[in-house]
Amino acid sequence: MPDLTAAGPEGRAARTALALREATAAGGWSLLDHPMLALEVAGSPVYLEPDAVVVHPDGTWTVVEIKSFPMIDSSADAAKVGAAARQAAVYVLALERVAALTEGAEVGHRVLLVCPKDFSNLPTASVVDVRKQRAVTHRQLTRLTRVEDIAAALPEGTTFDPGRSPEELGTAVDAVPAAYAPECLAACELAFHCRAKARAQGAVEALGRSVRGELGSLTTVAGVLAAAAGKEGDPADPTVAALRRAAALRAEALEGGAPCR
Ligand code: SF4
Structure with a gap:
């Protein structure tokens, strides 16, 4: 478990990228606890914090998402699993940016969902395929209007300063x-x-x-x-x-x- 502490989200994202590269090069198992990832949304960086990312010895990176809703008899509320899958898909997209700059790395499109087992406080896990959610999110992100374009279309002097009337x-x-x-x-x-x-x-x-x-x-x-x-x-x-x-x-x-x- 590499140490990921750094100052500010930008520093933590850079530290995470370095830890991912080192773990992939080392070729063993690594667990990144609450790493920080950056993703460009409408032209602006957004920082995301998955619960964990696992680096496999073969260079595959897997997102781990921990949720509080129960998995009863190995199945959970479909709507809640869907929301978790959409959330994990965004992490996958952010990880792919780092993986593109890391030799031998590949981001898995199957994420590990960890939930309480039945009504106990024991954890259980299930693998969720997020290929569809990843494709939809990717398409939506590429179609978003850039913040600069929205700002350029506003009247001169427009401000959202909370101090205004x-x-x-x-x-x-x-x-x-x-x-x-x-x-x-x-x-x-x-x-x-x-x-x-x-x-x-x-x-x-x-x-x-x-x-x-x-x-x-x-x-x-x-x-x-x-x-x-x-x-x-x-x-x-x-x-x-x-x-x-x-x-x-x-x-x-x-x-x-x-x-x-
Ligand atoms: S700004 Fe208005 S339209 Fe946009 S998400 Fe909020 S409520 Fe909906």
């Missing part, structure tokens, strides 16, 4: 385009601000990503209602046709006095 900060935040979705409520401190803005604009994103996906080129609630009422939209568009059919069925149900929810 609420009005000034509100104007600054409004200057940055956002794509609100109900999932934001669980993850982002700006969720209430973005939700109010999305509702004021009648954006269909506020109804959820799946609804947004179904509505194709229709981006506002007013546009959807107009398309359903036959006032707007191309009848050849399958979304418009489906909306009109739904509106006709609804009208028919209401006329017939059938209960409508």
Whole structure:
């Protein structure tokens, strides 16, 4: 277990990279406890701290993720395992950057998930294949708009200095385009601000990503209602046709006095 202490995240990431290179060259087993990895996200470095990384004698590096949810009869909550796999996939991507500069190193796409066994405090482990999650995350990261490009499009003098007045900060935040979705409520401190803005604009994103996906080129609630009422939209568009059919069925149900929810 190499010593990974260093000053600051940058220093710890450099120390981790050195330890990984030395361990690979030594050709034995090594365990890196809470290493620090760097990954470029939208042009800015982000520092990540996996629970552990194992270096195998053949030069393979394996991410180890320790979670507190139980593994009961060798299986765990699929949603929680999925979230852990997505998290581990990001570590795999960060490790691949270091491996590319290390002779004989290869990052394993199977990670070790360690959980409590049944309801005890004994650990148990399972190997999880994260190839799919790694591919999805890689694609999403390459498609992210660079922070410099977003900043360049903002009005001159825009600042997010917390010392500014609420009005000034509100104007600054409004200057940055956002794509609100109900999932934001669980993850982002700006969720209430973005939700109010999305509702004021009648954006269909506020109804959820799946609804947004179904509505194709229709981006506002007013546009959807107009398309359903036959006032707007191309009848050849399958979304418009489906909306009109739904509106006709609804009208028919209401006329017939059938209960409508
Ligand atoms: S709530 Fe947060 S994540 Fe969601 S759109 Fe706004 S800024 Fe982006």
